[in-house]
Amino acid sequence: AQSVTQLGSHVSVSEGALVLLRCNYSSSVPPYLFWYVQYPNQGLQLLLKYTTGATLVKGINGFEAEFKKSETSFHLTKPSAHMSDAAEYFCAVSVGGGSEKLVFGKGTKLTVNP
Amino acid sequence: GAVVSQHPSWVICKSGTSVKIECRSLDFQATTMFWYRQFPKQSLMLMATSNEGSKATYEQGVEKDKFLINHASLTLSTLTVTSAHPEDSSFYICSARPRVRRTDTQYFGPGTRLTVL
Numbered sequence: 126a127q128s129v130t131q132l133g134s135h136v137s138v139s140e141g142a143l144v145l146l147r148c149n150y151s152s153s154v155p156p157y158l159f160w161y162v163q164y165p166n167q168g169l170q171l172l173l174k175y176t177t178g179a180t181l182v183k184g185i186n187g188f189e190a191e192f193k194k195s196e197t198s199f200h201l202t203k204p205s206a207h208m209s210d211a212a213e214y215f216c217a218v219s220v221g222g223g224s225e226k227l228v229f230g231k232g233t234k235l236t237v238n239p
Numbered sequence: 240g241a242v243v244s245q246h247p248s249w250v251i252c253k254s255g256t257s258v259k260i261e262c263r264s265l266d267f268q269a270t271t272m273f274w275y276r277q278f279p280k281q282s283l284m285l286m287a288t289s290n291e292g293s294k295a296t297y298e299q300g301v302e303k304d305k306f307l308i309n310h311a312s313l314t315l316s317t318l319t320v321t322s323a324h325p326e327d328s329s330f331y332i333c334s335a336r337p338r339v340r341r342t343d344t345q346y347f348g349p350g351t352r353l354t355v356l
Contacts, residue, residue, distance in 0.1 A: 168243070168332050168347040215282060227345065229282040
């Protein structure tokens with residue numbers, strides 16, 4: 126069965142610092158992997174996704190993630206944090222290789238300090 | 240493009256009443272819509288998958304008689320929480336998968352916060 130583990134429920138960085146949010150997955154089939162961002166009282170917005178091909182995926186708002194099969198990881202990074210990046214971030218893996226069902230991690234709340 | 244709306248955005252109801260939540264894809268047709276539930280400070284849990292014109296598929300542990308899902312058209316799915324109780328208070332989020340685009344993306348609505356008194 127597919128599962129997602131996000132290390133660290135809370136991450137705090139200074140404005141301008143590197144953002145690193147960790148995600149490890151478990152999947153019995155080649156995974157489709159996603160990162161979503163959720164602002165307070167809002168739905169989820171897709172940041173980026175990996176399906177096949179290039180393992181370094183670039184998304185919106187300067188975020189990127191690298192699929193590492195050997196490490197079963199899909200960590201999210203951004204070189205320089207902005208105050209507007211403060212939000213909840215969810216990593217997700219699809220079930221069955223497509224996107225019929227998504228299994229989400231528990232989320233990581235990112236705080237950006239001035 | 241790919242906008243999903245939910246109505247209402249928040250609702251407060253008395254215990255024992257029923258509440259209907261609408262999920263609409265505004266600029267695309269959705270063959271499949273998903274309903275999630277999110278408790279405070281927790282992740283999203285898939286409740287059910289609905290396909291237009293057919294019965295919804297519920298996840299294990301989700302009461303189908305309590306959470307009625309209707310996917311009447313390619314742009315509208317509804318979730319009705321019947322005989323709501325305080326433990327049903329939660330944030331309900333829908334998502335939709337476009338009919339004609341690549342099938343690897345779901346677009347999420349803004350969510351509906353339900354409070355049952």
